[in-house]
Amino acid sequence: MNKKGQLSLSAILMFVIVIVVVSFIFLFTWEAFDGVSQDIKVDLAGNNESVAAIEEVENRYPPVFDSLILVVFLGFWAAGIISAWMSDEHPMLFAFMMILLIFVVIAAAMLGNFYEEIFTSGDLSTIPDTFPITNWIMSNLLIVTISIGLSILLAYIAKNQG
Numbered sequence: 001m002n003k004k005g006q007l008s009l010s011a012i013l014m015f016v017i018v019i020v021v022v023s024f025i026f027l028f029t030w031e032a033f034d035g036v037s038q039d040i041k042v043d044l045a046g047n048n049e050s051v052a053a054i055e056e057v058e059n060r061y062p063p064v065f066d067s068l069i070l071v072v073f074l075g076f077w078a079a080g081i082i083s084a085w086m087s088d089e090h091p092m093l094f095a096f097m098m099i100l101l102i103f104v105v106i107a108a109a110m111l112g113n114f115y116e117e118i119f120t121s122g123d124l125s126t127i128p129d130t131f132p133i134t135n136w137i138m139s140n141l142l143i144v145t146i147s148i149g150l151s152i153l154l155a156y157i158a159k160n161q162g
Contacts, residue, residue: 013100013104013107014076015073015076015077015080015145015148016104016107016108016111016141016145018072018076019069019072019073019076019137019138019141020111020115020138020141022069022072023069023115023134023137023138024115026065026066026068026069026131026134027119027124027127027131027134030061030062030065030127030130030131031123031124031127033057033058033061034058037054037057037058040054041054041055062130062131065131065134066131066132066133066134067133069131069133069134069137070133070137073137073144076148077148077151080148080151080152081151081152081155084152084153084155084156084159085155085156085158085159087156089156094153094156094157097153097156098153101149101153104145104149105142105145105146105149108141108142108144108145108146109141109142111141112138112139112140112141112142115138115139115141116139119135119138
């Protein structure tokens with residue numbers, strides 16, 4: 001089966017978009033839940049089981065969703081490398097992949113700066129401490145994107161050399 005025309009480097013672009021969107025959703029959801037949970041606990045002060053359930057959610061949400069970001073991150077990285085290795089593209093497409101990588105790196109730099117700007121000031125500055133993996137990935141999004149892009153390009157080159 002001829003699969004020419006697939007662009008395995010587009011996995012990086014999707015990676016950046018998904019990681020940023022999912023990270024922001026998880027972080028803002030945590031901020032909203034954390035603010036509301038205190039009011040819920042006050043309203044349910046007489047019901048110990050309900051308060052315990054709210055506290056259980058408060059204790060489990062950050063590690064579960066922080067780990068989920070890591071799984072998504074590693075999954076996209078593996079999918080990008082595998083798709084680069086398995087694709088049947090013309091070797092001349094490498095130049096186009098390099099140009100696309102430059103645009104993706106620029107977008108990742110802007111999104112990483114946006115993250116830093118939002119989550120280092122004001123009321124949201126305590127959230128990154130609760131999600132250390134997400135904070136590291138988003139704070140180093142430029143370096144992470146370059147590393148993933150170069151590893152995918154390396155897999156693409158290695159497949160064509162062999």
